[in-house]
Amino acid sequence: MSRVRLPAVVSHPVRLLPLSFLMLILVGTLLLLIPAATTQSGSAGFVDALFTATSAVTVTGLATVDTSAYWTPAGQGIILFLVQVGGLGIVAISTVLGLFIGGRLGLRTRLVAQTEMHVVNIGEVRPLFRRVAVIMIGFQLAIAALLTIRYREEYFETWADALWHGYFDAVMAFNNAGFSLNADSLTTYAGDGLIILPICLGVFIGAMGFPVLAELFKDWRNPDRWTIHTRLTVWGSIMLLVIGAAAFMALEWSNPATLGALPWHERIISGIEGGVMPRSGGLNSFDWGAVQGETLSMGTVLMFIGGGSASTAGGIKVTTFLLLGFVILAELRGDPEVSIGNRSIGPAVVRTALSIALISVMLVTSTTWLLMLLTDFSFEDVLFEATSAFATAGLSTGITPDLPHSAKLVLAALMFIGRVGTITAASAFVLRRRVTRYHLPEEQPIIG
Amino acid sequence: MSRVRLPAVVSHPVRLLPLSFLMLILVGTLLLLIPAATTQSGSAGFVDALFTATSAVTVTGLATVDTSAYWTPAGQGIILFLVQVGGLGIVAISTVLGLFIGGRLGLRTRLVAQTEMHVVNIGEVRPLFRRVAVIMIGFQLAIAALLTIRYREEYFETWADALWHGYFDAVMAFNNAGFSLNADSLTTYAGDGLIILPICLGVFIGAMGFPVLAELFKDWRNPDRWTIHTRLTVWGSIMLLVIGAAAFMALEWSNPATLGALPWHERIISGIEGGVMPRSGGLNSFDWGAVQGETLSMGTVLMFIGGGSASTAGGIKVTTFLLLGFVILAELRGDPEVSIGNRSIGPAVVRTALSIALISVMLVTSTTWLLMLLTDFSFEDVLFEATSAFATAGLSTGITPDLPHSAKLVLAALMFIGRVGTITAASAFVLRRRVTRYHLPEEQPIIG
Ligand SMILES: [K+]
Ligand SMILES: [K+]
Structure with a gap:
């Protein structure tokens, strides 16, 4: 722990993040309350506008109303805008925080040096923001192009319609936001690999997170030289995708309400979707209300784990999940240090990962409990929600x-906390870099 | 970390525990298969005998058959014996392991000194085992006396019957094992404070654990001088009892299938039972299948937390639960060290607590998942089970x-792992005391 005072830019984003997201949600709510935004007579309901704005800004995609019927194209455009800004904001801010935390991309030493003079050159951060925006929007445009061509070919009469749907769906996919211009999400396209697979690809890449994408761009040929963070995220995401899709197919293959209704090659496409979407995508070509109980609990676990850090995906994050696995491994083996590859992981990181996982369990448990008090829905539906x-x-x-x-x-409230909270918790780690002036005597309570 | 080779007695109990419990379960199964043990023609079913023996040795109390109707008094005696031996074994062995781990009761330094000569004086451990047995059996006899008097007074014609029920129920209560000589557990006694409260007291004291009871015997007048372990266990148990009972009463007060059927003062007695029993007691005077969904999830959480370390209660243990709370607190505050009272908690203990909690979550989740595949019961019933x-x-x-x-x-299998596993996991902590010869370079993946 070095004797470093925090520069304003570090403590800033941490405090700024919740506030700026709150502002964005407020602006979004007001915009959605404009009568022209809704097809209803008068303006939209306040709670529905607030919920929709929160869901869009946090790139969630839960919807209390039918996006296709309740909102006008103007309203849908507002949702698109909120998702775009919310997604970019999350990735950009958490990437900058991540640099301070993890010292990736070689920036850390420079920042620390500046810190000691209590000066931070904001000019160093701006090109990074620009790079985030260019990469993210580039990916979205590529996927939008693929979708537009297929939509025009098969589903829409005019190029204008195909483009609007293609662009909207590409933005939703890459930002891991689950809004759809159709009442039944992707159900019309179920089994159409030229639609479902690009969308899944968008979700998968968006869920990697910017630091990983940036490193892959620079050095994808040399997996041996990747940082631990990139290795964990890439291999963990692939592992979760394969396990999720395989288990989904095994459980749903003969369920007539989901895969069972499709020819076998389309079942594989829907199966891949079933493995990708809970990793925080939120779009669906089949009804999650009709899956087996076992599939629903697996989906719950996959959602809880979520995607990569500094990505548009949520959850406790793949790195946190895998890191906790390595902690357990070290504990069972009796290793004094937690190590991944040939790197050791310090106890402060372990403590942060632990805290994130436990706070998350508590948040989900207490919300589930609250929803059981407030509604009559079944336990598994409410836990999934x-x-x-x-x-x-x-x-x-x-x-x-x-x-x-x-x-x-x-x-x-939970969407907001879930989105802003884990980033803030991770950043608190930075705030802990302070001088310890005394040590308390140690004591070891019996555990277990 | 000192350069200490492990004495046989430390590595022994850790390895010996699963084996000796397995042996005891086997012996119990064979005894229960004797035709005289069951009221059925021929001998008991093998799976039911194995399940009952496992449930008794692990002091659980889950029963696949009606203990009162399926087993003869001889069979019930076998169950009583298995609970008595299982409970004593757990408390004695985990107390000894706890000494090695936590260095309580001043024994540690002596043991470490002997360790370096590779000699352990088993004579030091024997008086401790004796003390455990005396305290545990003493408590059981006191509660048996209270119950016997009330049973004779109100429910049974002969002193012999009253004594048999009184002793059986006292052993079950103190060992936190939920077997009952009645088909409907304690339902006949619902609201009878002279039965329910002594049983709850037995469960509560049994769930404290021997190290805490021993310290309270020595020094109950000076809470300020208690070890962190005792403070956490005592205040944590009281807190969980009060919260559990209050929430149970609030949720069930007007439920005609549980408290609603009783006069108000009996509702309070059943409410206390509702707060105590999930802390690993397992007896019941009302139907847990008839409680509200919210009550059932609260009961699930209380069971998961469980009782004190080195006690007859299970779960992740009160100390583990509270310790994790202090870890989160330290993390949110940005404290470099986790401290409780005026003691600091080392990262190795934090890591052990974390591992126990996570392995436990994984065990319960995967078993729930397996039970969903194997049966058609609802998610919440299967999760509770x-x-x-x-x-x-x-x-x-x-x-x-x-x-x-x-x-x-x-x-x-889960009862066995749940009982033996957490103790073994806690002991693995001891096995980690070994020399680290090199340090890997540190790296900090982004978390959250
Ligand atoms: K989403
Ligand atoms: K029990």
Whole structure:
């Protein structure tokens, strides 16, 4: 621990993040309350506008109303804008915080040097923000192009319609936000690999997170030289995708309400979707309310884990999840240090990971409990919904529109906390770099 | 970390524990298979005998058959014997392991000194075992006396019957094992404070654990001088009892299937029972299958937390639970060290606590998942059952007798792992005291 005072830019984003997101949600709510935004007579309901704005800004995708019928194209454009700004904001801010935390991309030493003079050159951060925006929007445009061509070919009469749907869906996919211009999300396209697979690719890449994408761009040929963070995220994401898709197919293969209705090659496409989407995508070509109980619990666990750090995905994050696995491994083996590859992981990081996991469990558990008090839905539906909100995943068994106002507000709060909270918690780690002036005597309570 | 080779007696109990429990379960199964043990023609079913023996040795109390009707008094005596030996074994062995781990009661330094000569004086451990047995059996006899008097007065014609029930129930209460000589557990005595309260007291004291009881005996007048372990266990247990009972009463007060049927002062007695029993007691005077969904999830959480270390209660343990709370607190505050009272808690203890909590979550989750595949019961019933088995709590919504053989075997395995596993995990902490010869370079992956 070095004797470093924190520069304003570090403590700033940490405090600024919740505030700026709150502002954005407020602006979004007001915009959605404009009568032209809704097809209803008068303006939209306040709670629904607030919920939709929160869901969009946190790139979740849970919807209390039918996006295609309740909102006009103007309203849908506002949602698109909120998702775009929210997604960029999350990735950019958490990337900058990540640099301070993890010292990746070689920036850390420079920043520390500046810190000691209590001067930070904001000019060093701006090109990074620009790079984040260019990479993210580039990916979105590429996927939008693929979708537009297929939409024009198969589903829409005009290029204008195809482009609007293609661009909207690409932005949603890459930002891991689950809003759709169709009442039934992707159901019309179920089994169409030229639609489902690009969308899944968008979700998967968006869920990697900017630091990983940036490192892959620079050095994808040499997996041996990747940082631990990139290795954990890449291999962990692939592992979760393969396990999730395989288990989904095994459980749902003969379920007539989901995969069972499709020819076998389309079942594989939907199976891949079933493995990708809970990693925080939120779009669906089949009904999550109709899957087996076992599939629903698996989806709950996948949503809870979520995607990569500094990405548009939520959850406790792949690195946190894998790191905790390595901690358990070290504990069972009796190793004095937690090591991954040939790097050791310090106890402060272990403590942060632990805290994030436990706070998340407590948040989801207490929200589930609250929703049980407020509604009559089944335990598994309510647990799935709460996990989806916390992990900003956006999947639902279909109960969202039927929730009472109180439950909608609880879920909106959880989306906000789930999105802003884990980043803030991770950043608190930075704030701990301070001088310890004394040590208390140690004592070891019996554990277990 | 000192350069200490492990004495045989340390590595022994750790390895010996699973083996000796396995042996005891085998012996118990064989005894229960003797035709005289069962009221059935021929001998008892093998899976039911194995399940009952496992449930008794691990002091759980889950029962696939009606203890009062399926087993003869001889069979019930075998169950009583298995609970008595299992409970004493757990407390004695984990107390000794606890000494090695935590250095309480001043024994540690002596043991470490001997360790360096590779000699351990088993004579030092024997008086401790004797003290455990005396205290535990003393408590059981006191509660047996209270129950016997009331049983004779109100429920049984002969002193012999009253004594048999009184002693059996006292052993079950103090050992936190949920077997009952009545088909409907304590339902006949619902609201009778002279039965329910002594049983709750037995469960509560039994769940404290021997190290705490020993310290309280020596020094109950000076809470300021208690070890952190005793403070955490005592205040944590009282806190969980009060919160559990208050929430139980609030949720069930007007439920006609539980408290609603009783006069108000009896509701309070049943409410206290509702707060105590999930802390691993397993006896019940009302139907846990008839409680509200919110109450059931609260019971699940209380069972998962469980009782004190080196006690007959299961779960992750009160100290582990509270310690994790202090870790989160330190993390949120940005404190470099985790401290409780005026003691600091080292990162190795934090890591052990974390590992126990996470492995436990994984065990319960995967068993719940397996039970969903094997049966058609609802998610919350199956989760409650799996948690009850893992935490050796013994409560059930009533599904145990209707489970298929496969599910019974899965639960038997979980009771065994739940009982033996957390102690072993805690002891692994001891095994980690070894010399680190090199340090890997540190790296900090982004978390959250
Ligand atoms: K999402
Ligand atoms: K029990």
